[in-house]
Amino acid sequence: MLAYAIRRVGLSLLILVVVMTAMYGMVFLVPGDPASLALGPRATPELKEVLRERMGLDQPILAQIGIFFGNVLQGDLGTDVWSKRPVLDQILEVFPRTLLLGVVALGWALALGVLLGCAAVVWRDTVVDRMLGVLSVSVISVPSFVIAIYALILFAVWLNWLPAIGAGEAGDFASQARALILPAFALGLGWVGYLARLIRASMLEVMEAPHIRTARAFGMREGDIVFRHALRVAIVPTLSVLAVGFGGILSSAVFVESVFSRPGIGTLITAAVEKRNYPVVMGTVLFMTAFYLMIVTTADLLIARLDPRVRDVLRS
Amino acid sequence: MTAVLEVQNLSVAYRMQGGALQAVRDVSLSVARGEVLGIMGESGCGKSTLAAAMINLLPAGARVGQGAVRLNGTDILRLPPAAQRALRGKSVAMVFQDPMTAFNPVLTIGRQLADFVGAHDTGLAQPERLAAMLTRVGIPDARSCLGRYPHELSGGMRQRVAIAAALLMQPDVLIADEPTTALDVTMEAQIIHLFRDLRTSFDGAIVIVTHHLGVIAELCDRVAVMYAGQVVEEGAVDAIFHDPQHPYTRALLACDPAVVDPSSGRLPTIGGRLPDLSAPPRGCAFEPRCRVAAVSCREPVPRQRPSAGRSVLCHRGAE
Ligand SMILES: Nc1ncnc2c1ncn2[C@@H]1O[C@H](COP(=O)(O)OP(=O)(O)OP(=O)(O)O)[C@@H](O)[C@H]1O
Ligand SMILES: [Mg+2]
Numbered sequence: 001m002l003a004y005a006i007r008r009v010g011l012s013l014l015i016l017v018v019v020m021t022a023m024y025g026m027v028f029l030v031p032g033d034p035a036s037l038a039l040g041p042r043a044t045p046e047l048k049e050v051l052r053e054r055m056g057l058d059q060p061i062l063a064q065i066g067i068f069f070g071n072v073l074q075g076d077l078g079t080d081v082w083s084k085r086p087v088l089d090q091i092l093e094v095f096p097r098t099l100l101l102g103v104v105a106l107g108w109a110l111a112l113g114v115l116l117g118c119a120a121v122v123w124r125d126t127v128v129d130r131m132l133g134v135l136s137v138s139v140i141s142v143p144s145f146v147i148a149i150y151a152l153i154l155f156a157v158w159l160n161w162l163p164a165i166g167a168g169e170a171g172d173f174a175s176q177a178r179a180l181i182l183p184a185f186a187l188g189l190g191w192v193g194y195l196a197r198l199i200r201a202s203m204l205e206v207m208e209a210p211h212i213r214t215a216r217a218f219g220m221r222e223g224d225i226v227f228r229h230a231l232r233v234a235i236v237p238t239l240s241v242l243a244v245g246f247g248g249i250l251s252s253a254v255f256v257e258s259v260f261s262r263p264g265i266g267t268l269i270t271a272a273v274e275k276r277n278y279p280v281v282m283g284t285v286l287f288m289t290a291f292y293l294m295i296v297t298t299a300d301l302l303i304a305r306l307d308p309r310v311r312d313v314l315r316s
Numbered sequence: 317m318t319a320v321l322e323v324q325n326l327s328v329a330y331r332m333q334g335g336a337l338q339a340v341r342d343v344s345l346s347v348a349r350g351e352v353l354g355i356m357g358e359s360g361c362g363k364s365t366l367a368a369a370m371i372n373l374l375p376a377g378a379r380v381g382q383g384a385v386r387l388n389g390t391d392i393l394r395l396p397p398a399a400q401r402a403l404r405g406k407s408v409a410m411v412f413q414d415p416m417t418a419f420n421p422v423l424t425i426g427r428q429l430a431d432f433v434g435a436h437d438t439g440l441a442q443p444e445r446l447a448a449m450l451t452r453v454g455i456p457d458a459r460s461c462l463g464r465y466p467h468e469l470s471g472g473m474r475q476r477v478a479i480a481a482a483l484l485m486q487p488d489v490l491i492a493d494e495p496t497t498a499l500d501v502t503m504e505a506q507i508i509h510l511f512r513d514l515r516t517s518f519d520g521a522i523v524i525v526t527h528h529l530g531v532i533a534e535l536c537d538r539v540a541v542m543y544a545g546q547v548v549e550e551g552a553v554d555a556i557f558h559d560p561q562h563p564y565t566r567a568l569l570a571c572d573p574a575v576v577d578p579s580s581g582r583l584p585t586i587g588g589r590l591p592d593l594s595a596p597p598r599g600c601a602f603e604p605r606c607r608v609a610a611v612s613c614r615e616p617v618p619r620q621r622p623s624a625g626r627s628v629l630c631h632r633g634a635e
Contacts, residue, residue: 213412214410214478217409218409218431218481219404219436220431220435228431
């Protein structure tokens, strides 16, 4: 298990290095000189030169990458070209909000998705199953920012039940919670459908297994079989999808945060891209990649723990 | 003796494209308390289908055409689903062929046994009771076995666990579908040994499905020989082994590796194949493969009862 964990973490680190290098290279392929942009149209060539030097842009590209890696290892993701604040500080300031949004969105989606997926299995091939199928596919196919816009119009503008923008009053839990409802709803809805379908498919396969017949032969209730025996087997493949899905959720959060003008990684990165504030863009992408890899790796290790067969294969 | 389990004129068919495969055809059987009934026949003759029908847990696509399965006098096929469920595991328990796949791979043995028993009586699902039953079926260190996952046990151990699970609720009938087929020879011998112990210690009825003549000879009081979905011969094991009357039974006994003269160097086989069960013949199903068949064998076959407790489905058997 330890060897597996080390191998898995090592692989993640390797991916991270590749991403960092690729990203650094890519920034220089995008048209527009960061120094000119940072200083605006009226900057003199001398001023631009000074800034380039300060940003290390006058060095050969390999040296630049070396400096970049060195800085990252020291926890320095660069400095905001405009505000001169460290990028990491800005990220850490808004990241908890995005994380909270993502966790709440995926959390309610998982809870409802698993429930609906199981319901579709318990009542398979009935009206319930078919209706859940149609509903799931419909919500999957609508992008979350479209849901966000309609949810905003309906619940915030017309019905005026929930706040339309912002993240709630600082220090006021109820207000923050209310501000979270619509974004989390918009972000999670597609995943309810997706997870319901996924659990249903995974579960139907498990329900054909001989051990389910054994459970039936011993008179277990169908609901108990589904929730206590089949779900434990069916959830394992779903877990890795969930980890990848969390990455997807965080990237959809970019759009949803924009719709609700909610401070977070999404708003941070959109603003930075607009202004070619490339240290912020790079720092944020790097941070999110690292975070995403961490989640996926944790999920893999968790699966190895949950499925005793995988655990044993890894041990030997 | 009164029968605990009685199968009456049972027919089961599998729905298929362009018709139905008649896997069990007009089968009548009964088994009493303390009795061990064997069901034997070659692969595909409908043994597993019949066994599954005995707890009305047929695969998807199977339909009971007619007939009844009476458990202590009640036809379980006509009970509402909840009432059927209440009987499964409690009044009639099943041991399946493949112990490798019969248990949930991600739950411990203890948890699964507790869930099986708990489906009927949560009060009985204590670890001490579960461990005691595991000990009884010959599992060493039963306590630690409860905490293990199925893949950590050998096939023979798993089959013991399956038998323990079936015995936990002290059912009236224990049905075992090929309980030794998936095991190697030593484990098979151990499981046969365990069943032999059960003959004295278990007071319910036992039904053993097998194509292993040794299992029948060792364990069973009576045997029903199946061919193409029908019981072609039934009677006491001794009587059938010493004086088989149906040509199929005779051929089957002649194929037993244990009785074949080793100097001949090869096993006899029954030539030909099972008839197409989606359109079974009007007359005797064995007629195309039978050495003593006559023209009259193409006519519907009457069931002969040459002596008490004996039945033969053959035109020629009566002669
Ligand atoms: N789920 C199913 N769907 C369709 N046909 C089936 C199904 N299960 C069994 N059959 C068919 O029904 C007939 C009887 O099968 P069954 O499994 O009862 O035989 P068996 O005597 O138990 O054979 P074996 O010794 O191979 O286990 C066979 O012809 C088989 O092909
Ligand atoms: Mg079978």
